[in-house]
Amino acid sequence: MEKIIHRADNRGYANHGWLKSHHTFSFANYYDPARIHFGALRVFNDDYVKGGMGFGAHPHDNMEIVSIVLDGSMEHRDNTGRHEVIRKNDVQVMSAGTGIVHSEFNASKTEDANFLQIWVFPKERNITPRYDQRTFDPAARENTLQVVISPDATDGALTLHQDTWFSLGDFEAGRKIDLTPKQSGIGSYLFLIDGEIKVADEVLTTRDAIGLTDYEKVTVEVVKPAKFLLIDVPMLN
Incomplete structure (x- = not known):
C-alpha cells in the first residue's frame, strides 16, 4: 500500500x-x-465566501467540476441560461467540455x-457541456457511505465523464469501515470534513486528507464523530 498525507495546516491558502x-x-x-x-x-x-460575494463570470473547458456545499448556499448562473441555487446537502456537477462560462x-x-x-480530469475531451444537480438525504449516510457520484448513476447518484466515485459518510465514534478499491487502477482519496479517524496507521483530524493506492483493503476507525x-479516481500515468 502507498499513502500520501495532506494535513489541514499544510494546504495552500489565499485570503x-x-x-x-x-x-x-x-x-x-x-x-x-x-x-x-x-x-x-x-x-x-475548501472555499469560504462572504455573504453577497462570489466569483464573477469566468470560463472553463475540458474539466469535470463538482461543488459540494457544506454550509450556506451558492447561486449558479451560466451561459446556457441555467440558474440554480446549491444548498447544503446538494451536489452539483458540471462538465465544462468544449467550454462554459x-x-x-x-x-x-x-x-x-x-x-x-x-476538479477531475475527464476521460474524453471536447464533449458537449453538461450540468446536473441533486439533493441527497443526510440520513442516508449515517454510519454508512452514501454514493453521490458514480460512473453508472447507481441508486440515483450523479455522473461525471470519468470513472470516478464520490461518497459521503457521517459516522458515530467507535465505528469501523472497510475500504476496498473499486477496480484495478483506482486510488482512494479521503478528506475528513470534521472529526477524528485513524486509517492506515495515521490519525486524521478535521480537514486532513489521505490518498491510498495499491491496497486491497484498509479499515477506517472512527475515533470521534466524523x-x-x-x-475514488483512476490513477493517471
Whole structure:
C-alpha cells in the first residue's frame, strides 16, 4: 500500500477578504510540484465566501467540476441560461467540455457559505457541456457511505465523464469501515470534513486528507464523530 498525507495546516491558502480558500493541490498563486494532482483528481479547494460575494463570470473547458456545499448556499448562473441555487446537502456537477462560462455567488447577502470545489480530469475531451444537480438525504449516510457520484448513476447518484466515485459518510465514534478499491487502477482519496479517524496507521483530524493506492483493503476507525468525503479516481500515468 502507498499513502500520501495532506494535513489541514499544510494546504495552500489565499485570503481575498471576501474569499478564504484552502488549496490541497496547486492552484492559482499556490504552486507545489509535489501537489499537482492525485490521479484524475486535479483541484480540491475548501472555499469560504462572504455573504453577497462570489466569483464573477469566468470560463472553463475540458474539466469535470463538482461543488459540494457544506454550509450556506451558492447561486449558479451560466451561459446556457441555467440558474440554480446549491444548498447544503446538494451536489452539483458540471462538465465544462468544449467550454462554459459561469458565475458562483453566495446566495445570502449576510451569511457566509462554505463549499468544496473539486476538479477531475475527464476521460474524453471536447464533449458537449453538461450540468446536473441533486439533493441527497443526510440520513442516508449515517454510519454508512452514501454514493453521490458514480460512473453508472447507481441508486440515483450523479455522473461525471470519468470513472470516478464520490461518497459521503457521517459516522458515530467507535465505528469501523472497510475500504476496498473499486477496480484495478483506482486510488482512494479521503478528506475528513470534521472529526477524528485513524486509517492506515495515521490519525486524521478535521480537514486532513489521505490518498491510498495499491491496497486491497484498509479499515477506517472512527475515533470521534466524523464526516468525510471519499473520492475514488483512476490513477493517471
